[in-house]
Every structure is written in C-alpha cells, then in structure tokens.
Amino acid sequence: MLEKLFFKQDMWSISINKYIDGDQFDVNQMKPTITAQDVKDCNAIFVADPFLIQHEGGWYVFYEVLPEESRKGVIAYSYSEDGVTWKYGQVVLQTDYHLSYPYIFKVKDKIYMVPEGGADGNIKLYEATHFPTEWTFVKELKKGQFYDASLFYYEDKWWMMAMGVSPQPNSMYLFYAEDLLGEWQEHHLNPIITNNPMISRPGGRVYQENGRLIRFAQDGSKNYGRRLIAFEITQLTTTSYSEVQLRDVFGASETPHTWNQDGMHHLDIQRDDQGYLVVVDGYYYKSINKIYNKVYRFIKGYSK
Incomplete structure (x- = not known):
C-alpha cells in the first residue's frame, strides 16, 4: 500500500574521463563530473545525453537538462580548457516540446546540432550562429516521430540512423543524403531493425577509426537506460546493411548506492593528442513521495 504513495524518478548524471590507448572502461571507477546541482539557470532534476566537441583549443559538452518546472528537456553546455575541470555555461536551446540528445558535429568551419525532438514530429538541424x-x-x-538521430559522413555520403515508432515501433530507421542540406532518402531496407527495444535506439555518436564504423545502442528491453551495446557496421550502402554485435560496453555499476547503480545508456568518444576523451551518463532511481511532490510543485507555482 505504501508503495503507491511513491514514484521512481531516474536521476541522471554525466561522467567525463580521459584515457590513453589500451585503457579499459570501468564503470565502477567512474565519478560524476556534471550533475543537476551544476546547472545555474533553472532548477534541474537531472542532466543526460552528453556530446563532446573540441573548438578553438577548448572542450565543450552539450547535454539535456530536465527542468523541474516544465519537465520538458532543454539543451545546455559546460566548458573545459583541459578536459578535466569543467565549468557550467548556460541553457542554449529550448522549445515548447521536449529536447534531448544534442548530437553536435562540425562540417568544415560550421558547427551543427541535431537535438532529439520526437515530440515535435520531425528531425531538425540547427547551426551555431554564435558558438x-x-x-x-x-x-x-x-518528418516523423524519430528519436536520437545520429549522423555521420562515410564514403562520400551522409548517413542518419534513428529509432522510429511508426510504422513499426521500437525500430531503427536509416537515411542517407549526398549533401547534409540536401534531400534525405529512406534506405532500401527500412526499417533496418524491427520492433526490438534492445538494439534499435542509438546510444551516442557513431564512432569511426581506421575505416571501422561502430554504433552504440541503448538496451531498453527491460527498463529504460539499462545498458549500452556496441555493434560494428560491416556493410553500408544505399541498398544493403549488415552489422555484428561486439559486446556490452557498460551497464549498471556493480557498486550499490552510486550515481550509476541502475543503468547507463550513452557514450561519446573524441580523440585528442593524448588519447581519448570519453563522456557517459548513468542514473539511480530516487523514490519520491507523490503527495509531497504535488505540494512542492503547487507552492513553486509549477503547472503540473
């Protein structure tokens, strides 16, 4: 009976780590780098879905912030000169619908972002006019209800994979274009993965090195944000697609009562002269009293 008085809130944080070649990820050693408490311009519940970019000698990480007031995600950033010490910037993008997964990338001298906005019913491209x-x-x-669109350039074409909900739910769709700003075509085999919540949703930037393409998928089969799985794309043309599963990259920490004890679902890897800068997110569940939460939101003047 008492359980009905509480609900579980997933409390996400972000961890940023430096590695050199040969180092292994150890989720039990990772510590939170950016948390909701770092956000200065709204009362944040959590931060998640981080993406890195290096610009003019410094590092930036863009991520989702979930404000307590609206409970609709917005996009914010933090900055670091060395990739170790990070300072919060500000919220930079918000709409009247939920935003997350700010997939950020450079094309020559321009910086673009494709945030997840599935609630709006389309995939939108933004350009930094003053980064x-x-x-x-x-x-x-x-156009369509797609989630976590992930773009990459490979063999003279732009490719974009995303999880879609229609016509097939929990399915991965693939698109391609000759030019980023040109017309995007549906892949001949869409949906590439059909009705499989374990492997259909992208979980971070598509990683390229030495001709290899590695994609990461969020496993949402048992619960949202359970773990991350890596796949190597072995064939990619406008008429064909194949991949092989490599391994689980990470999941919930084995250490109880930690920031990532209940799951992890996102990864971005960027190379620099010293090795790799890797950003991940993770969460734990917090039990919140429903009555207390309603009273708190009423006092604060929140709409829901």
Missing part, C-alpha cells in the same frame, strides 16, 4: 550560445534552425531533415 556556443546561439543556435539557428536551418532545416527539417526528416
């Missing part, structure tokens, strides 16, 4: 704080809508890349 890192000002972003301008450029184009709708694809």
